[in-house]
Amino acid sequence: MAGTILITGANGSLAMPAVHRLLSESPKYTLLLTVRNLSATDTNTEKLRQIISHFPEKSALLRQLDLADLTAVHNFADSIAADVTAARLPALAGIVCNAYYWNLNGPVELTSDGFEKTFQVNHLSHAALVLRLLGSFDPAGGRVVLFASDAHWPGKNKLEKQSPAIPDTMELLVKPPADPTDDRFGWGFQRYANSKLAIIMWMYALNRYLEKDPKLNHIVAVAINPGNLSDSRALRTNTPQMLNYLSRFVIQPLRPLLKFTDPTMRTASEAAKDVADLASGRAHDGERGYFTLLKKDDSAPESKDKDKQQILWNKTLEWTKIVKGNTALQFVF
Template structure:
């Protein structure tokens, strides 16, 4: 068996989008020549992913790694396992790191054992930490990091008008302070008992992901070793997944399991990057960001797309002050210490 071309790491690999990405990797003749590392919360209960891997290409090498993104300790332990294997040569360098894991709760609000809002930590902070820890294992010549965000990171995006979640002026600025989002004091169920409170926190977490994309790329560009690594962001559209599994019957079953699965394929056929998309379409878009060189070039950097279309990031994500503040605050919340990351200008 020939050596793998590189490693592809996918977070949320048992989820709706993550499992679709994993399926395309495992069943693609070209992509299956890489070594897959699929990150899930618990490998013993990742039934969707395990079913996909059972049908993978015969020579596809892969591992399933358990990392609970609601625990910074779990992130550190999982990253150490991957880094050790890349260092000893049992895994090739990471060619693509795809961050597709997500958490959404609409009318409830939970907190992690680390003391942070669950939406903040799972969607953003743990990914922030994971990336910094894994930079030492990235392919220094062709490595790419793909961050899955969303249209809801921008309160002025016209596609969000129909949702009404940002209609009131007080909700039109998502990033006030990092602390408000980390400690979950912004848009709480007490402020608004409807599902909109959780939707706003989810949108704010997506904004932090876009801000992270931009600030990380700036710091990588100035790094003497890591400057060729590209960071890219994806708006995958609205997809029928289980991300709303904590919600009521109408959303969890009727919307996500009946209506959206029926209309998403139609949307894909009639629109290039419609509001509603299948997970298969968005998985292809994520993998395009990770590997395409014909349309994106050899070393694409700080690129955000809506499906396949270049898309502007929000004004909040364009603020250099915001980017710098979030970065420094995140180092504190993630408890990043000297020697934990290969990034030279990490502070």
């Protein structure tokens, strides 16, 4: 099946080798690659351009998208939907919600939309993008790939200092109070973990709605924990210097040994293969749900709470301003 695969944060540590795999192994697809900064001054965007240049006969398009701006997300979705309608772009075969944000060094940050930045970039903007573009999928089928983490499950990630949990007052997810202590790392990582927990909960709700919709039940959603990536730039971005040192001089050199205590420890390139294969349908075609690496898995007990899933679903619609007129999904409102 031909079509377009949209990848956010396409100049990331995992995304770039995923792009390379899709261009080399799945040439029938058009890749629509978004980055926050298109400028040649962004070294990672330039690396992405170099990857694309090795496949001049393939179709790969670079577009700018800032997930910290919901207006930009809606405008981007409008333009892509228009391109698909006008046949300037093949219908969507997949959306890979790869872009992420965390800040383990600083206090709570709000976007221009007034929402906590980690939660908006990781969950809200991707939810808005997916819901806006469901009507642009190929009738033959397609897949939404969301990114999870073992951090969503209390006690599973060694960086955890404050347990992840969805608060009863969900407004606190988007407008949290100031950190109660000066433990920037602990509270920042909890915000990241909470966003991953929300992503998984929302994925379950999304699949229920897709399955009920006769026009969209050909689309499936998965949330993958791609593993703990020893060479990810995330370990060196908005993190304390100590984690930077650990990444360079302990985690990467000792990765083969660390796998004995953490079987999900691997490189970004290894994870990229799984993500590319999920996006293209080479792996688990038509399946829904939560995966660790490429193995169907159980997510944390809280993520399976259907009442909380529904509340989060409704609040996500509210926060992202998704209404009947801007999504193809029925039975939602």
